[in-house]
Amino acid sequence: MTNPNNISLNISHALEFIDGHALNIPTLKILSEQGEILDGATAPELDKETALKIYSTMRFIRLLDERMQAAQRQGRISFYMQCLGEEAAITASAAALKQDDMIMAQYREQAALHYRGFTLEQFMNQLFSNEKDLGKGRQMPVHYGSNELHYLTISSPLGTQIPQATGYAYGQKLKHIDKASGELSSEIDNVTICYFGEGAASEGDFHAGLNMAAVHKAPVIFFARNNGYAISTPADEQFKGDGIASRGVGYGIKTIRVDGADTLAVYEATKKAREIAVTTGEPVLIESIAYRLGAHSTSDDPSGYRTKDEEAEFKNSCPVARFKTWLLKQGWLDENEDEAIKDKIREEILAALKVAEKVQKPALEELVSDVYDTPIPALQQQYEELKEHIKKYPDAYPVTAGRIK
Amino acid sequence: MAKMNMLHAINSALDISMAEHPQACIFGEDVGYFGGVFRATSGLQEKYGKHRVFNTPLTEQGILGFANGLAAFGAPALAEIQFADYIFPAFDQIVNESAKFRYRSGNEFNVGNLTIRTPYGGGIAGGLYHSQSPEAYFAHTPGLKLVVPRNPYQAKGLLRACIKDDNPVIFFEPKRLYRASVGEVPEEDYSIEIGKAEVVKEGSDVTVLAWGAQMEIIEQAAQKAEEAGISCELIDLRSILPWDAETLIKSVTKTGRLVISHEAPITNGFGAEIAATIQKECFLHLESPIERVCGLDTPYPLALEKEYVPDALKVFEAIKKSVEF
Numbered sequence: 001m002t003n004p005n006n007i008s009l010n011i012s013h014a015l016e017f018i019d020g021h022a023l024n025i026p027t028l029k030i031l032s033e034q035g036e037i038l039d040g041a042t043a044p045e046l047d048k049e050t051a052l053k054i055y056s057t058m059r060f061i062r063l064l065d066e067r068m069q070a071a072q073r074q075g076r077i078s079f080y081m082q083c084l085g086e087e088a089a090i091t092a093s094a095a096a097l098k099q100d101d102m103i104m105a106q107y108r109e110q111a112a113l114h115y116r117g118f119t120l121e122q123f124m125n126q127l128f129s130n131e132k133d134l135g136k137g138r139q140m141p142v143h144y145g146s147n148e149l150h151y152l153t154i155s156s157p158l159g160t161q162i163p164q165a166t167g168y169a170y171g172q173k174l175k176h177i178d179k180a181s182g183e184l185s186s187e188i189d190n191v192t193i194c195y196f197g198e199g200a201a202s203e204g205d206f207h208a209g210l211n212m213a214a215v216h217k218a219p220v221i222f223f224a225r226n227n228g229y230a231i232s233t234p235a236d237e238q239f240k241g242d243g244i245a246s247r248g249v250g251y252g253i254k255t256i257r258v259d260g261a262d263t264l265a266v267y268e269a270t271k272k273a274r275e276i277a278v279t280t281g282e283p284v285l286i287e288s289i290a291y292r293l294g295a296h297s298t299s300d301d302p303s304g305y306r307t308k309d310e311e312a313e314f315k316n317s318c319p320v321a322r323f324k325t326w327l328l329k330q331g332w333l334d335e336n337e338d339e340a341i342k343d344k345i346r347e348e349i350l351a352a353l354k355v356a357e358k359v360q361k362p363a364l365e366e367l368v369s370d371v372y373d374t375p376i377p378a379l380q381q382q383y384e385e386l387k388e389h390i391k392k393y394p395d396a397y398p399v400t401a402g403r404i405k
Numbered sequence: 406m407a408k409m410n411m412l413h414a415i416n417s418a419l420d421i422s423m424a425e426h427p428q429a430c431i432f433g434e435d436v437g438y439f440g441g442v443f444r445a446t447s448g449l450q451e452k453y454g455k456h457r458v459f460n461t462p463l464t465e466q467g468i469l470g471f472a473n474g475l476a477a478f479g480a481p482a483l484a485e486i487q488f489a490d491y492i493f494p495a496f497d498q499i500v501n502e503s504a505k506f507r508y509r510s511g512n513e514f515n516v517g518n519l520t521i522r523t524p525y526g527g528g529i530a531g532g533l534y535h536s537q538s539p540e541a542y543f544a545h546t547p548g549l550k551l552v553v554p555r556n557p558y559q560a561k562g563l564l565r566a567c568i569k570d571d572n573p574v575i576f577f578e579p580k581r582l583y584r585a586s587v588g589e590v591p592e593e594d595y596s597i598e599i600g601k602a603e604v605v606k607e608g609s610d611v612t613v614l615a616w617g618a619q620m621e622i623i624e625q626a627a628q629k630a631e632e633a634g635i636s637c638e639l640i641d642l643r644s645i646l647p648w649d650a651e652t653l654i655k656s657v658t659k660t661g662r663l664v665i666s667h668e669a670p671i672t673n674g675f676g677a678e679i680a681a682t683i684q685k686e687c688f689l690h691l692e693s694p695i696e697r698v699c700g701l702d703t704p705y706p707l708a709l710e711k712e713y714v715p716d717a718l719k720v721f722e723a724i725k726k727s728v729e730f
Contacts, residue, residue: 104474136511145510152477153510157501163470164477164502171478174428179454192474204494208467215462216471370508371547373517373571376600376647379547 025245027257027289030264033317035325037264044268048332053115054095054263055327058087058320059338060345061111064120065294067349068127068141072298076357077127079141085293086225087111088319089260093193093223093286096270102168102192103151104161107142108225109195116149120348124356136370137362158200162209162222165194166283169218173281188278191219193270199230201244210285214251219277221270222253222285225260227292232305248285260290261319264326290319364390364400409590412583414557415445415522418564419483421594423453426481431458433468433485433522442487443524443583465491469498469521476518477506481568489525489577490534496542503573504548517571522564524580525553526618526668527714532707538617538669538700540645543575544678550574551645552599553617557588562597563643570599579618586621602649604656608638611662611727613720614653614679616642619666626720635728645675653679654686661692662727666715671699693730696723 030041037043065082072080094112103112126144129137145153169192178185213220224244228235248255258265273284291314295302327333368375368383387404394401423429431446437460440447450458461468472484486492507515527536543549550572554560567574615623620641627637638656657663665676680695698715706713
């Protein structure tokens with residue numbers, strides 16, 4: 001734009017309002033519910049190895065979710081969140097990235113983390129807040145994070161990761177900018193993907209993050225998981241516009257909407273989005289439409305806010321089953337073998353759970369470490385006083401009393 | 406050495422920091438070509454490029470969200486909030502994100518590269534929204550460091566220390582002194598340690614403590630007190646978080662009296678925290694109750710600003726009250 005208002009000049013002499021739903025946004029769908037490539041769709045270049053890695057990730061996460069949901073009901077962990085219904089959206093998008101691209105997730109993206117290599121033992125250590133948890137037992141279950149796997153530790157406040165993704169991606173781009181021209185001097189090596197729900201997109205941080213990414217040209221892939229519900233609040237009580245995709249256009253961001261239960265559509269869209277980001281340095285918005293088949297978390301019961309009929313309707317559109325059918329048709333997967341592996345995974349999960357729940361809690365020192373790079377004097381003093389107190393009443397503090405130096 | 410006002414000193418610290426790290430960025434509202442509404446970032450865009458010194462859209466939460474991300478990436482993020490009065494939309498990003506980044510991740514990630522600069526305080530006829538001193542809100546947040554300079558020399562050395570410190574720091578700049586305070590400042594690089602108070606004048610009858618622009622006020626009050634035969638020991642706290650209790654305890658143990666002064670409203674102001682600590686640590690040395698001379702518990706006024714502020718006369722009265730108790 002070349003005018004002070006940064007607008008397109010399209011003078012009209014007829015008084016006319018643009019309708020709030022003037023955009024007609026298509027939804028990319030490649031794979032049918034029956035596991036067939038749809039007419040008019042192009043089958044993606046997805047090799048067997050990657051396809052099977054995507055599938056095995058989804059299969060593992062579904063089994064992990066099933067078991068850990070039950071573990072919460074048994075009182076073994078305090079809290080859990082399932083990925084149910086969104087496995088394809090999360091796994092296939094992560095699969096379309098490079099291993100060292102940054103992932104900034106909301107909380108339901110454990111499949112992306114497992115795809116990167118987060119082990120069963122690491123999941124368990126976090127869920128049980130034991131001393132082997134990378135997060136040192138400080139956050140509620142499912143707040144995973146790993147520097148090695150380029151997966152930013154989850155933060156409970158919603159949407160805060162959105163402008164952070166913009167800043168992080170801007171950092172990734174800096175070394176590729178030519179100082180004199182301000183333009184890209186080489187293809188960007190790493191980008192950031194930022195996941196968030198359609199509910200979180202109501203936060204001010206969503207607006208701030210997308211607008212700044214567009215203005216400052218940050219190579220972020222914004223991945224909106226429109227799963228229909230923010231805890232109990234349905235999307236039609238969250239916004240009146242056409243999903244989240246319509247907003248991308250408002251920010252001047254290239255945007256696509258995909259069927260989030262379609263592994264192939266998500267994979268293709270994210271791969272293309274990454275290509276745009278690394279070559280232009282600009283952000284892309286992907287809106288994934290996939291129904292949240294489970295509850296928000298173990299703390300709510302969806303039967304209180306949505307009908308059984310509605311749930312039943314979407315049960316049939318299971319993303320894992322759809323992709324599995326395609327793999328079977330490709331001849332890349334064997335049904336019997338798949339069932340045998342599932343049994344084996346179930347056993348491994350149970351065994352890992354039993355190990356992790358017996359690992360001791362973090363030492364008292366971890367209460368005060370990492371507030372700053374080194375404890376400030378006032379905190380050091382509080383720590384010394386606390387140690388003396390615990391030594392005086394060891395029975396009241398059984399978790400740490402025996403281990404105080 | 407060169408004569409500099411506080412803006413020149415801040416600009417010099419930023420310049421050195423930008424030259425030091427090829428990915429350091431300065432950003433905020435109007436900080437680009439214009440150089441900031443107070444001109445603290447003048448000339449830096451020309452020198453380091455538009456990609457490293459740039460205007461942001463008008464979104465304080467966005468500036469801090471962006472800053473947290475950039476700092477987590479590993480680039481020094483030098484964010485400016487145009488007035489401390491407008492920092493509140495960024496409160497969540499600072500208090501829930503910056504401050505907790507390292508702790509919540511078990512040190513997998515941190516934003517130690519983050520420095521937030523923001524002008525604070527009154528005395529410029531700014532009314533409610535160009536005058537506030539919001540340090541106490543942030544002092545209640547473990548994980549942050551808070552620093553306030555009193556003159557150009559302090560501003561450059563402390564800002565350099567903030568930028569090099571491996572923790573998120575808020576650097577509150579006393580805007581009333583931006584041009585009013587002029588002094589000798591080395592052109593070369595130097596740092597002043599964070600977390601250390603400074604005894605700026607020794608005395609024996611009463612300790613008077615302040616920070617930032619309020620230092621000038623207590624100096625005037627102490628001058629009057631000296632004329633009345635009262636010897637004041639003046640201390641600049643410099644860092645609100647972590648704060649140097651040790652230096653203050655030593656001083657109050659000697660003088661037996663303490664007067665604290667800050668511009669922010671008295672209730673729950675940082676002076677309350679200091680008073681609580683000193684009464685505990687110096688209980689048997691205290692000769693009189695700790696006095697606080699602060700802003701009233703009102704929003705920051707305009708027409709009645711002179712009546713509102715903890716001026717030198719009010720501090721002088723508190724010094725007399727403390728000594729005559």
